[in-house]
Amino acid sequence: MIDIQSLSFTYKDEEHPALRDVTLTVPDGGFLGIIGPAGAGKTTLVRAVSGVIPHHYRGDFYGSVSVDGMDTVDTPLTDLSRAVGMVFQDVDSQIVSTEVEDEILYGLENFGVPHSEIPERLDFALERVGIADLRGRSIASLSGGQRQKVAIASVIALRPKILVLDEPTGELDPVSSRQVFSLLSSLRKDFGITVIVVEQKIMLLCEFADRLAVMDQGAVVRQGATRDVLAGADELEALGVNCPRVTTLSQLLSKRLGRSMPVCVNLDEAETMARGLMA
Ligand SMILES: Nc1ncnc2c1ncn2[C@@H]1O[C@H](COP(=O)(O)OP(=O)(O)OP(=O)(O)O)[C@@H](O)[C@H]1O
Ligand SMILES: [Mg+2]
Known part of the structure; x- marks a missing residue:
């Protein structure tokens, strides 16, 4: 479990x-999605979960973050990183090798994974991320999206709990973005x-995240089950967060028809709503 209490940084x-x-x-086992406008503090929050705040980034830290029973302030980063695998927003800052295979091996060797397990972990990571064909490539020859997948593969090879x-998916096309979310869901x-x-x-996120x-501006202004948070679509739009179009559609129809409609969070639900209206 991840438990963040009154954290200010x-x-x-x-x-x-x-x-x-x-x-x-x-x-x-939960799946939390974090959304919000640029500069809201999303990256800072996940840095605090992974422990690089306060271990790498210095500053004034108040409150507590506990990850898998470890207090992030008291626990060395090496112990935290065994529990928490992190893919950074700027993936280039986390890639240390010049070859794809070496990049994945680097983490496995650093973590002291037994040599007998390494080939299987390597294959597993490359295959689950769908980049087996990139195995022998140099990092420099890859696109931004491919580097993003390499960073994800090197983290899942370590089999972190979190x-x-x-x-x-910042550099990924819609098909690859969906693959990443399907991968997370299957893991x-x-x-x-x-x-x-x-x-x-957000549409993709809402399909997979349960919360x-x-x-x-540095605060969590809303949190809860995905559907409940989306029910406050007006408030989200005011913050500059786009809601899934199906959610906006169901809410516009509620207003237009003057009766409450269910909050749709995916296309299937929107279809059911539309069929219900036509019937
Ligand atoms: N390393 C840093 N040193 C100093 N200030 C920082 C640092 N990283 C972020 N900040 C500041 O902290 C605030 C929150 O930034 P953060 O990167 O966490 O937001 P974000 O929600 O991830 O934004 P984005 O959507 O642009 O990625 C911003 O005011 C930002 O300028
Ligand atoms: Mg960010």
């Missing part, structure tokens, strides 16, 4: 806090891992 030499009194819990991804089903994703592609946290 101000980066060193900054005037304003990047996180303000954030309280948030994610149960084991996966945290900061805009993991969750197969291994019971906990997933936290910061994502702009959403909405951030604005």
Whole structure:
């Protein structure tokens, strides 16, 4: 479980806090989506979950973050990173090797994974992310989207209990983006891992996340079950967060028809609603 209590954080030499009194819990096996406008503090929050705040980024830290029973302030980053696998928003900052295969091996060797297990872990990661064909390629020859997939593969090879991804599909086309979310969903089903994703592609996110946290100016301004958070579509739009079009459609129809319609979060639900209206 991830348990964040009254967390405030101000980066060193900054005037304003990047996180303000954030309280948030994610149960084991949960899938939390984090949304919010640029500069809201999404990246800062996931840095605090992975422990790079406060271990790498200095600043004023108040409150507590507990990850899989470990307090992030008291626990060395090496121990935290065994529990939490993190894909950074800027994936190039986390890639350390010049070849794809070496990049995945690097983490496995660093974590002291037994040599007998390494080939299987390597194949598993490459195949689950759909990049087996990139295995022998140099990192420099890859597109941004391919590098993003390599970063994801190197993290899932480590089989962390908790996966945290900061805009993991930013460089990916719609088909690859969906593949990443399907992968996360299958890892969750197969291994019971906990997933936290910061994502702009809200329609996709809402299909997979069971809970959403909405951030604005360093605070979590709304959190709850995905459907309940989307029910406040007007409030989200006011923050500059686009809701899935099916959600907006169901709410516009509610207003137009003067009766309450169910909040649609995916195309199937919108179809059911439309058929109901036509019947
Ligand atoms: N390393 C840093 N040092 C100082 N200030 C920072 C640092 N990283 C982020 N900030 C500041 O903290 C605030 C929150 O930024 P953060 O990157 O967490 O937002 P975000 O929601 O992830 O934004 P985006 O959608 O653009 O990725 C911003 O005011 C930002 O300028
Ligand atoms: Mg960010």
